[in-house]
Each structure stands twice: as structure tokens, then as C-alpha cells.
Amino acid sequence: xxxxxxxxxxxxxxxxxxxxxxxxxxxxxxxxxxxxxxxxxxxxxxxxxxxxxxxxxxxxxxxxxxxxxxxxxxxxxxxxxxxxxxxxxx
Numbered sequence: 731x732x733x734x735x736x737x738x739x740x741x742x743x744x745x746x747x748x749x750x751x752x753x754x755x756x757x758x759x760x761x762x763x764x765x766x767x768x769x770x771x772x773x774x775x776x777x778x779x780x781x782x783x784x785x786x787x788x789x790x791x792x793x794x795x796x797x798x799x800x801x802x803x804x805x806x807x808x809x810x811x812x813x814x815x816x817x818x819x820x
Contacts (some may be wrong), residue, residue, distance in 0.1 A: 741797055743802070
């Protein structure tokens with residue numbers, strides 16, 4: 731079993747950019763039920779990435795240690811009732 735969880739971020743506020751403290755992450759777009767497919771993005775050696783679905787501009791900031799700025803753009807799929815229901819139905 732993996733010893734870490736891939737961070738998930740959203741851009742519900744519609745910001746020009748979201749600063750994040752991870753180079754590998756999931757983008758969900760807006761909050762459910764208006765989210766797009768949750769996609770894995772890997773910045774590699776770069777410090778910026780643009781989501782191909784929602785065009786959110788993510789900028790890496792090591793000082794955030796896996797979090798994001800603004801903090802409300804962090805998304806925890808385990809807290810989403812519709813995601814839990816979907817998993818329970820499988």
C-alpha cells in the first residue's frame with residue numbers, strides 16, 4: 731500500500747493561478763458535482779503546469795509543503811459525499 735496520498739486541488743474560485751507545494755497532484759477543476767475528470771499532473775522538472783481540462787495555472791512553491799495557496803483550493807475526496815457514494819456502489 732502507498733505510504734502517501736496524492737494531493738488533490740480545485741479552482742472553484744476561478745483564480746488566475748493556484749500555488750501548490752507538490753509537483754505531482756490531481757486536478758479536479760471545480761468542486762463536485764461540477765468537477766471534470768480527476769486527472770494526474772506531473773510537473774517533472776518544470777515549476778508550472780496548466781490543466782488541459784480547466785486551464786488552471788498551477789505554480790509550484792516548495793514552501794507550501796504539499797498544501798496550496800489559497801488553502802481553500804485543497805480538495806479531500808474522502809470528504810465528498812458523492813465520491814463516497816460512488817465508491818460504495820462499486
